[in-house]
Amino acid sequence: MTLDAYIADPANRFATVALVDTNGLLRGQMVSVKSLKGILKNGMGMAPAQLALDPTDEMLEMPGVTDGTGDFHDDPLIVDPATARSIPWAKPGHDMLVLTNYSGDTAQICPRSILKKVLERAAAHGLHPKYGMELEYTLFDETPESARDKGYRNLKTATMHASHDLVLYQTVQSDWYEALSDMCGPLKIDLAKMHEEIGGGFLEACIGAGEGLEPADQLILLKNFIRALALRQGRSVTFMPRWIETADSQSIHLHISMKDATGKTLFHEDGARNGISQTFKYFLGGLQKYIGDVSLVFLPTVNSYRRFAPGTFAPPGLTWGYENRTTCFRVVGHDEGSLRVENRLPGADTNPYLTVAATLAAGVAGIIEKIEPQPEVLGNGHANKTEGGPDYARSMPEAIARLRASDFARDWLGERFVETFSATRQSQHDQFAKKVPDVELMRFFDLG
The missing domain is CATH 3.30.590.10 (Glutamine synthetase/guanido kinase, catalytic domain)
Incomplete structure (x- = not known):
């Protein structure tokens, strides 16, 4: 099912919007379909500090992000509609998964954005x-x-x-x-x-x-x-x-x-x-x-x-x-x-x-x-x-x-x-x- 079709079906309620961190772990949030419509237009805020975490959430030193100059702000994640797929084992209406990558300055340290650039x-x-x-x-x-x-x-x-x-x-x-x-x-x-x-x-x-x-x-x-x-x-x-x-x-x-x-x-x-x-x-x-x-x-x-x-x-x-x-x-x-x-x-x-x-x-x-x-x-x-x-x-x-x-x-x-x-x-x-x-x-x- 495409992302547009999933959103258009009133029976569908939630989707998971996911980012891939530096370790290759998926991190994200379940959002309502209503919220997802806005995210597709404006992105979804997530702190770049996600990219400074080790697998068990040990915070690593990252200049400008987790050091003394960091303010732990959110930057927008941009949804890639082509990545839409279903989560195994999830119930219909809660099973949509989409991948994202950072935009703006954080794209410089976002693994998916770096591959896209190369x-x-x-x-x-x-x-x-x-x-x-x-x-x-x-x-x-x-x-x-x-x-x-x-x-x-x-x-x-x-x-x-x-x-x-x-x-x-x-x-x-x-x-x-x-x-x-x-x-x-x-x-x-x-x-x-x-x-x-x-x-x-x-x-x-x-x-x-x-x-x-x-x-x-x-x-x-x-x-x-x-x-x-x-x-x-x-x-x-x-x-x-x-x-x-x-x-x-x-x-x-x-x-x-x-x-x-x-x-x-x-x-x-x-x-x-x-x-x-x-x-x-x-x-x-x-x-x-x-x-x-x-x-x-x-x-x-x-x-x-x-x-x-x-x-x-x-x-x-x-x-x-x-x-x-x-x-x-x-x-x-x-x-x-x-x-x-x-x-x-x-x-x-x-x-x-x-x-x-x-x-x-x-x-x-x-x-x-x-x-x-x-x-x-x-x-x-x-x-x-x-x-x-x-x-x-x-x-x-x-x-x-x-x-x-x-x-x-x-x-x-x-x-x-x-x-x-x-x-x-x-x-x-x-x-x-x-x-x-x-x-x-x-x-x-x-x-x-």
């Missing part, structure tokens, strides 16, 4: 991306309360063993998979694939490729409503990149191809090695040159950096290779309809809008500047890592410093975004630096 800038150069995303998560037979009572240790995962693509566990968990599929219908999520991954309870769900803001909108909805589905079943999920030291890392993998304004593919060239065009090579060159500058976008929490402990399957550096999962930028596909690059750096804790924006910006900059990539990695990229090659930040302080120093990030993502995002991540890092982890007490309390 897409428009790419289009001005005749570049139109098509992209899809894979989301990894772990499902637990624990409620949030039982997990907390256990200190988040010795948790019961939905399956006991690692089970990559194991049909046995997919069959045993058919209730979960079917409920997830049913949930995606009213949410207009193009759910392309679901399967078991490489750990107990470790699962993956994939969004079909699309254009514009839509695939990122869908992944936002998928992340939020997967969590809702689990809670409704008395279970829980986590998107932490590394929730326990024995688990492998959890990621969001982003697949991108490129067309021109006429719809012609730009990444494939007949007769070229593996079909990789020169334009595609420039895109890869841009990824290698600039992704390191924006590591903080892909690794936004203190937990993000746990992915890179020895023995995990995280990328060894900003390398690329054809059909090579041991590189960061994996070229996938065999013809003009399938050839694309997969960015394997983002953790599952990233904001999809920012992940797409930063990846697209780096690649498009490579095309504009005609940046040649480093040589392709052949064989195992973990065993054959080239010393001195382009790399991402390996710690949060390094990632913060690189973002702040990046002319590329300021140009493509904006001065204000660089200032505020780096400040909130510094605030998070400082808060956790004060903590004493249990493992340190166990190692050093008695004899350290």
Whole structure:
């Protein structure tokens, strides 16, 4: 049902107007249909401080918003009518959901507005991306309360063993998979694939490729409503990149191809090695040159950096290779309809809008500047890592410093975004630096 049709039906009473925060969480309000009519004309006020919150509403330091100069005013959210969809499980007349983004000055730090700006800038150069995303998560037979009572240790995962693509566990968990599929219908999520991954309870769900803001909108909805589905079943999920030291890392993998304004593919060239065009090579060159500058976008929490402990399957550096999962930028596909690059750096804790924006910006900059990539990695990229090659930040302080120093990030993502995002991540890092982890007490309390 369209938004106009929903408003026109006198049986409908309420709708949810939602904003996506920096963490990728939906925040919003249920408003009456009568109020929604006014919101469509004038916007809905919401404090920019929403973008300074950590997931459990810990207020982070954001210059001009939550520091000594902030007045906690409201700025208008603008409804995007094209995002109208139904909330699963809600009663008719209360089930409309629409997404928004900030307007005015706050648009400079609004993730959805930033992606919109990058897409428009790419289009001005005749570049139109098509992209899809894979989301990894772990499902637990624990409620949030039982997990907390256990200190988040010795948790019961939905399956006991690692089970990559194991049909046995997919069959045993058919209730979960079917409920997830049913949930995606009213949410207009193009759910392309679901399967078991490489750990107990470790699962993956994939969004079909699309254009514009839509695939990122869908992944936002998928992340939020997967969590809702689990809670409704008395279970829980986590998107932490590394929730326990024995688990492998959890990621969001982003697949991108490129067309021109006429719809012609730009990444494939007949007769070229593996079909990789020169334009595609420039895109890869841009990824290698600039992704390191924006590591903080892909690794936004203190937990993000746990992915890179020895023995995990995280990328060894900003390398690329054809059909090579041991590189960061994996070229996938065999013809003009399938050839694309997969960015394997983002953790599952990233904001999809920012992940797409930063990846697209780096690649498009490579095309504009005609940046040649480093040589392709052949064989195992973990065993054959080239010393001195382009790399991402390996710690949060390094990632913060690189973002702040990046002319590329300021140009493509904006001065204000660089200032505020780096400040909130510094605030998070400082808060956790004060903590004493249990493992340190166990190692050093008695004899350290």
